[in-house]
Amino acid sequence: MLRMSTLFLRTLREDPVDAEVPSHRLLQRAGYIRRVAPGIFTWLPLGWRTYRNVENVIRTEMDAAGFQEMHFPALLPREPYERTNRWSEYGDTLFRLQDRRKGDYLLGPTHEELFTLAVKSEFSSYKDLPISLYQIQTKYRDEARPRAGILRGREFVMKDSYSFDIDDEGLANSYRQHRDAYIRTFDRLGLDYVIVSAMSGAMGGSRSEEFLARSEVGEDTFVECPACGYAANTEAVTTLAPAEYNRALGEPHIEETPETSTIEALVSYAQDALPRPDRAWQASDTLKNVVLLVTDPDGASRPLVIGVPGDRAIDEKRLEAALAPATVSAFTDEDFEQYPVLVPGYIGPQVLGKDSESGIEYLVDPRVVAGSAWVTGANEPGRHVFDLVMGRDFRADAVIEAAEVRQGDPCPVCGQPLAIERGIEIGHIFQLGRKYAEALGLQVLDENGELVTVTMGSYGIGVSRAVAAIAEQSHDETGLCWPVAVAPADVHVVVMGKNPDVLAAAEELCEQAEAEGVRVLVDDRTGVSAGVKFNDAELLGIPTILVVGRGLKDGVVELRDRASGDAEDVPVSEILARLLDRSAVVRTD
C-alpha cells in the first residue's frame, strides 16, 4: 500500500518553467519525474511504478509472441559500429568515450550490430531460423534539441527486437508477427494510435511502418486519407503524378524578366508583361530549382539541384529522409563562386544533370512529369525560359520526394484529399534486409549446404516515451488520468477530516482491498486540507478516487471516476466488489 504520509512525493503547484508540453508539465507537477540534465530525467517512485507497468505490458506481449528476451550492455566497443559505418554516420548524436586504456567506446543508440554478432556467434544453420530476440534497455542519443521531457530524452528506454530469417518470405512473416504484437501491446496500453508507412531512412531496408500516438505535440507529421485509410509519415508520403499538367504552346522561348529572382516577383512580372491568354499565371506554373550542398558519410561534398513546382517549399525532414545517410546544408555564396553555371535566382535545368557539361545532379519532384511545360530560369541574370518541356527540353537524373505535403493534397492511393495530423512515434518496425548481416558477415548454411546471408528485421518501442505519450492522451486541465493498466495504483483513497473512526474505517477498507490485490494509494495525511487532498488526487491521476468521510455514518463512501468526474455514493458493503471491477488485478489475463 502506498501512503501519502510517507511517499517520496511533493506535488508542485506551479508549472515548471522549462516544460513545453502537457505530459512534461504534469509529470513534473505530479512528482513522477525530475530533470537532472537536458534530456536526462529521474523517475520518482510513482513515475517508476507507472514506467514499470508499461514495461511489463510490453514484456508480456513480446514473450507471448515467442520473442526471447536477452540483454546487451549499453557501453559498447567501437569496432562493430565501425564495420557498419555507423560510428561515423551517427555524427554528433553518438555519445563517444574512451576507457583508461584509450580504447574507443560508445553508448548504444540501438543494437543492430550486437544482435547480429550474437546470432553469428551462436547459430550456423537454416534450421536455427527463424528467431526473434529482444531486450528492454537504456539507450543513449545526444539529441541536438532534447525537448518535451521524456518524449525526446538523451537517456531513454527502448524495447528493441530483431528478427533473423533465411529469406524475404520469412522476414515478411516475422515482420507480421511483430506488427501484430505491437498492435496488442499498444491496445493494452490504451493508446490511440495510427500505423503509418515510414521511410526506413538511415537504417536501410525496405518496408517500414511507424506506430504514431495521435497528439498535437507530436514531432511527427503524418497524412491520413479519410476516404481510403491510407496513412503515411510525411517523409514517406508518395506524391501522385498529376494526370493534368501544363502543355507547351510551342518551342521554348527566352524572355527578359528583370529583377525576378523570386517566384513571387516572376509571377507578378509575367502577369504584367507576358500575360497568358487563358488565365492568370500561377506559382505552380513555374519550376523552382533549389541548390543544396550534399555531404556524403565519407565527408565528400557536392552540389545538388532539386526542381519543384514554384508553389511548393522543400520540406527539410522529407529531404533529409530522402537523402540519408548523406546530410544537406545550404549552398553558400562561396559555393556559388565555384559553380558559375549556377546563376542564383535564374537557375534552369537546361545546364543540369549528371550527363550534362556541368555534371551537377538534378532531381525533380514527381509533379514534374514528362510532357509538362514550365517557366523556369534561363541561367542568365534577369532571364527566364517559357514553355520548357520535361523530357523534350530537359531531363532529370531521378525523382525525389522532398516537396512539402499540404492538407488537401491528393491521396496517392485513391486521389481523395489528404488530412495532415501530428503524432508521437511510439513504435517503429523495419524490414532491414541484409544490410547488417552483410556488413558483419552473418551467414548460415541453407538446405543445400550453401552459405546464405541472413535476412533481418528491426523493431522498436519507446518504453519511457510511451509513458509520456499515454500522459499526453490521458490528462485534463487538472491533472493526469491514467488508464488502469499503467496507473501506479488502482484506487486513490482520500480520507476526510480527523475523526478517528473514519480513519480506522478507511484503513480497514484499504487493507481489505490490498488483500484482494487492489493496488491502493491512501491519502492518510493529517493536517492537510480536503482541498489539497482533492487537488493532489486529480493531479496524480489514479483512475478511481474513493472519498471516505462524512457519508460513512450512513454506510456509504463516494466513488469517483477520475477521467469522467462521475461520482456516486456506494454502500460500504459493495465497495470491494466495485474496486475489484475497476482494478488491474482482474485484467491480468
Add this chain to the structure above:
Amino acid sequence: MLRMSTLFLRTLREDPVDAEVPSHRLLQRAGYIRRVAPGIFTWLPLGWRTYRNVENVIRTEMDAAGFQEMHFPALLPREPYERTNRWSEYGDTLFRLQDRRKGDYLLGPTHEELFTLAVKSEFSSYKDLPISLYQIQTKYRDEARPRAGILRGREFVMKDSYSFDIDDEGLANSYRQHRDAYIRTFDRLGLDYVIVSAMSGAMGGSRSEEFLARSEVGEDTFVECPACGYAANTEAVTTLAPAEYNRALGEPHIEETPETSTIEALVSYAQDALPRPDRAWQASDTLKNVVLLVTDPDGASRPLVIGVPGDRAIDEKRLEAALAPATVSAFTDEDFEQYPVLVPGYIGPQVLGKDSESGIEYLVDPRVVAGSAWVTGANEPGRHVFDLVMGRDFRADAVIEAAEVRQGDPCPVCGQPLAIERGIEIGHIFQLGRKYAEALGLQVLDENGELVTVTMGSYGIGVSRAVAAIAEQSHDETGLCWPVAVAPADVHVVVMGKNPDVLAAAEELCEQAEAEGVRVLVDDRTGVSAGVKFNDAELLGIPTILVVGRGLKDGVVELRDRASGDAEDVPVSEILARLLDRSAVVRTD
C-alpha cells in the same frame, strides 16, 4: 515454456580461454553470458532469466522493508560529483565523456550525490524523515583489471539504497533495517555468506559491514574467529597490541652490520656476530621501516615511512584502505636522492616524524607498543641500532593498520587464533553520516525550527555479481546447480528417443506442469543423442531433471535432483505434485 529446439542457446564443450573462475567458465559454457569487451557482458536468454529472478528477490525484499524504489539516470552531469570531490577522487575508475556541447558527464559509479540532491529538492522538514530510497540500476566503473566474468565487470547492476535520518540514532535504526533486509535477501538467494566489519574507505562515514559470499575465488580476504565469531574484512582487522614484547637490556647501541640491508641478512649477521644470550635472533625482533610516496587527491606528494615488525610485509590493500583517498606508490631512486636522510636498507626512526628535523611522517604498526625494544637501522650504511625503545628513543606520529594479517594471528576480541578466508563481496552497508549532506547542503528544519544537516546511510547489493556468486557456490565439475529461487526454470524435461507416443506424452506433461505454474524447459530436440541431452541438462543446472523415455510404458518417469544426483522412478500420476513441490511456484510467499 522454454524449448531447447528454439531457445537462443548453444552450449560450449570447451572452456573459454579467458575464463579464470568456475562461474565465468560455466556461465559461458552453459550459454548464460557472452563477453562483448573486457568486463562487459551480454546476458543470453537463460542468463537473463536467472538475473531477473535474482533482481526480483532483491526488489521484493526491499519493498517489503518499506524502502521506496525510484530510478536515476546512469549518464550524469559533472557538477554534483565536483561538489563532493569525487569527480577527481575516482581517478581513472570513472568513465568520463563530453556531450555535443562540450558539457562534462560521467557514467554513474554510485549515486550518493543524486539521491542526496533528490531528497534536498523534495523534502524540507524532520517530519518527512526517516525515508529510505533505492534503485536497481546499471553502474559503470573502469576497473584497472576487470576479471572473473561478471564477478568484477565494468558495466554491472547494483541495487543501491540510501537512508535519510534526522540524527545518528535514526541512522542506526535505518542501518539495522537494511542489515535485516539484506540477511533476508541473501538467505532467499540461497547464498552461504558472512557479515564482516569493513572499512568505510573512500566513502567516508563510520560503521560499515560487508556481506561476503564464501568462495575461494573471492577477491576479498577476511578473518574469522572460530572461538568468538568475530569477522572482519582484512582491511578492517584491528591488530591486538601484544601484552608481551622485547624489553631493552640498556641504552641503545649502534653496531657495525655490514651488508645487512635485508631483514634476512640482518638476522643472520646478528646471530653470528652479536648473538643473544637467551635465544636466537628472529625477524620479529627487528623494526622494518618502509618508505612510500603518498599522493593526496589534490596531487601533492610526500614521503611516508611505516615501521612494522621485520617478519611482516605491508599488505597493499590494507595500506590503500588506511590511507584512502590518498594513493600510494613506490619510493624511487630519484625520490631517495631528494631525501638523503633516508638511507636505503638502514632507515631508522630516530630521524623520522613530523616534529623531527626531516619532517617525514612516521607511522607504526600497532605491535610497536611503548616500551618495546627493537633492532633497526642506524641511518648510516652498514650500521644498525640495538635496544632502541619505542617511546623512550623514538616516537611515531600515529599508528597504522597496514601490515599483513596472518592465519593464527590473535583475534582482537578474544585473543584466540584467527582463520583467514576468502569471499565475494555481495553487499555492503555504510553509516555514511553527514559527509554528502554537508557537501550538497541537504538540511531540514528540526522540531525547533532550526536547520539541521541530514544523516545518511548507503547500502549496496551487487545484483549481477550475485548471479556469479551463486554460480560459484552452486556448481560441480559437470555444470551449474541453481537454487530453485533463481533457476531459469524449475524442471528440465529430457525427452528420450524418437517414439511419437513418448514425445506426445512428454509434451502433455509439460503443458500440464506449465498450467500449474511450474516453469518448464523441455529438451524437445530431435536428432540429438541422449548423451548430449544429459550433458546439457547437467551443464545448465536446472534443479530438477525429468527423464521421459522408456519407463513410460510402465507408467513411470525418472526424476533427478541435479545437485545431489539422486534419481528415482516416479509414477506419472504423481509427477505433477512432485514437480510443484520442487518448484519456485509454491514458494512465492
